[in-house]
Amino acid sequence: MSAGELSDVPADAEHGESAAPATEEPAAPASTCSCLDAEAPNGRAVAEVLLDSALPQLDHLFDYAVPEELAGELRVGQRVRVPFRNQQRKAFGYVIGFAETSSFGGELSPIADIVSPVPQLTPEVWRLARAVADRAGGSAGDILRLAIPGRQVRVEKQHLAAAGTPPEASAHAPAEPLDADSAAIAARLVTGERLALTATHSPERLSTGEWVGAWAIRLAHVAMAVHAAGKSAIVVLPDYRDQDQLQSALAALGAADVLRVDARQSNAERYGSFLQALDGVARIIIGNRSAVYAPAHELGAILIWDDGDPVLAEPLAPYVHARDAALVRAEQSGAGLFFAAHARSAEVERLTLIGYVQDQVNPPRRTRVIHADQSIAPDAFAGRVPDFAAKTIREGLRTGPVLVQVATPGYAPVSVCGDCGDLARCTACGGPIGFRTAGTAACRWCGQHAGGWACAGCGGNRLAERGMGSARTVEQFERQFRGFRVLLSDGDHPRERVDARPAIVVATRGAEPLAAGGYRAVVLLDAERLLSLENLRAGEDCLRWWENAAALAAPDGVCLMASGGGPVVQAFVTGRIDEWLHSELRDRQALRYPPAVRVASVTGGSAQVDRALAALRTPDTLAGVEVLGPTPVAASDPAARGAKLVRAIVRFEYARGSDVAKRLRGALVSDAAGASSRQKGRAPGRAVPEALRLRFDDRGVFDG
Structure with missing residues (x-):
């Protein structure tokens, strides 16, 4: 589809676009950095672009022409600027792929310019973002804003200048031998197994004299054993204190190629770590909930500590929990999945009961x-x-x-x-x-x-x-x-x-x-x-x-x-x-409460919610789908106080998740694109209080 087909998109739609970051400059010269070894047009005339927009009606690919002057530099995954609605207005987006022809019958607008020569969006992360967003009834662009940090031009130029030759994996050996249990766990993970471990109690002292939780040492051993097998390991932890303990354990054990990505880093530090993760080197990547989306070369395993912590649930739309994103990524990539905690969450316990995740064999030491x-x-x-x-x-x-x-x-x-x-x-x-x-x-x-x-x-x-x-x-x-x-x-x-x-x-x-x-x-x-x-x-x-x-x-x-x-x-x-x-x-x-079933909350004005629920009332979706409500609710946004809102809860079996998400998402897109999503006198791009809102797998949906 071409941007020229959007005649029904409101004139103020561009106000929902992400503005250009202050740090973005014209692209630097090409480099031999291994992260640039991405797919090129190779004579194909059409580029498929995902616009960087928060508007749900723009969450699909648009076709743009590949200009001759950019054909030699353009790559899949690069951030580009493209004309949107007319040649004077520009929007940011990511090149997702190339095609010989377009289904659009008119003349395609050409890509305006390349923002960064680095393909920031790898095909693996794109597939993950698309699948996770579809599962949660959200937009892939919202996931990508979590996965890709803001560009820092100076950091990027330094990284490209230092990338004259392809990077090689570090040959440093661990300072201490890895324990046999962790090596056995890692051997199972790199073959794609999914495991759950109840961690041992009590802190332990590192060779550096620092004290950390016993769990941190176990996760460090497992991650290092995965890395020793030539694979990358992503370790997701709730907060910076957990990350500090794991990083200390990795350093004391002599781990090499460790990257940290979390919100407490400066923008330059986080973008620098992101660029290193793009290199073709197996690494250990640790961070908070967004680390599950980090690019990783030859991903061998995803390790999650204490998945029951609510901090691992993303507070921004589409509200995806790191555990759910990890499950999708492990399924797509064939990587192993390792859940560790002192007390297992109900979700992981359910997965062990149905045999999807294998339980530990040896009981832990407990206080x-x-x-x-x-x-x-x-x-x-x-x-x-x-x-x-x-x-x-x-x-x-x-x-x-x-x-x-x-x-x-x-x-x-x-x-x-x-x-x-x-x-x-x-x-x-x-x-x-x-x-x-x-x-x-x-x-x-x-x-x-x-x-x-x-x-x-x-x-x-x-x-x-x-x-x-x-x-x-x-x-x-x-x-x-x-x-x-x-x-x-x-x-x-x-x-x-x-x-x-x-x-x-x-x-x-x-x-x-x-x-x-x-x-x-x-x-x-x-x-x-x-x-x-x-x-x-x-x-x-x-x-x-x-x-x-x-x-x-x-x-x-x-x-x-x-x-x-x-x-x-x-x-x-x-x-x-x-x-x-x-x-x-x-x-x-027995009560059909999560995680026995999945749930979605549908909130908005009475008319908007009724239209969304009507999308579920078809013979092929009624089985296993139950609607509770709608009932009146108070507006959570102070700006919407006084609006008459209702909320319905949709309960459905896991097998129905894709269908329910697709239909509710379709209702959301229709609502956002229609006149009901705008109100005269409001700021451009802002929805009226009654606009439809979806939230899948909300852990507080049945709270009092």
Whole structure:
């Protein structure tokens, strides 16, 4: 299709295009860099181009003529500029392929110029982006913006200048021999097997003297064994602290050709790593969720650590989880897939039960877990912890640090009316009011200060604190355990590491620092509060939080569950997490909840949602597809507040995923291209609040 066929595209469509980055300049001269060995036109007159656009109606290939002056330099994967709608307006895009002829009957517009001589988009990554976007009902361009970092001209010129000869793999040998188990795992991965491992607890000391989690050393060994076989390994980790541990382990073991790609790098560093990944050399690539899209020569395996962490779910459209992208890429490339965690996600457990992923054979080493007296409610104690937990803390402090995990940051997580006891709600958004610091109340959702608050029920204006956050726990521990250091680690006061000296470290879930030698004791508080979260995955998340905290204990340390009861707590204390997961999956299968089935949420105005659902009401798609709703929902975007929105939830079997995504995507494209997606007086390219929105595999779709 030619850009000239877009007579029905609104005149303001170009405002949705990506503007030229400030760093983009005319293309540098050609180089002998191996990344330039991409497909050339070879006499073919037509280039198929994917426009770099966020508009769903432009998510397909456009035909452009290959000009004679560019025919010798043009390559598949290059970023180019092309005329769009007329010769004066230019849009960016990627060359996807070449063809002898075009199905368009008119005259094709020629490609204007080449932005970069480097083919940034490899055929493998393009196939992945297209497949992942189709699975999620999204646009391939949105995936490519995650996969390809912004161009840095100076970095690119330096890389091309240094690429006079094809790069060769490093011949450095590991500083330490790889363990036999990891070598055996790697041998299976490079043949395309899919494996799941429950990681061993406790930190271990590297030859450099640095302490890292035992899981990091295991993943480092496996990645290095894959690399030793002449293959690339991609390791995806939730956040920078995990990446730091793995990078330290790789360096201590003498790993060569290690690249890091993550959001904390500068633009120049990330683009430099991306260019190195394009070279024809097998490498170990580590990074956050977007690393799953990194170009990799001879990909042998994708390793994912702690896939249950919600950070691995992309918050931008089309909201693809790194685990799902890895599953697609492994299937396409034939690479192995390795899931490792202290507590397995329900999705990976389902894959092991159906035989798609192979479970480990040997059980891991696990911290000893004990439980305080369950018959006594925690509110019966004057202090923050029961006597038995306080005793455990004091015993641990004799020889080293003690970790205390709490549920929420701040001073008091919630507040109530001091007169009638009703929960205090924000007058602006309806969110709960809490105390970030003593005496300072604000909404936990929108952050608005609660000064002048009045109870909607009785009219009282006195707020009373309820519950204890991390700051209030620290305050009480300083009184209860005088003479010992009390350290805080949460979102506002992050700590990555603590030394081996005695100290009480109060940390919110996920913010626990690593202790040199491990903690002498790990105390878990607020189990009841965490399990009462209105979340389908509350039990699963609690097990992951608790297991990750217990894994920070020293080999001879102990983990204490201070309170709480029920099946989830029992599964954690006894170590029978797999049994609980099996039971949970059976319940979700009976109720048709994820991951037993897939889901998609369809949100928008009533008319828009009805049109989208009508696309599913055909005889060949009704089997295995169920629609819940639509029901009214509040707008999440402040700019859309006041709009009358509804949401429907579509549940469907995995085998129906392609059909459901295709039909809902078609409805989205029709909605975006039609008059219903625009409104007079709004900024060009901005959709009206009622415009259709799709989200597949939303982990919070059934949350309260």
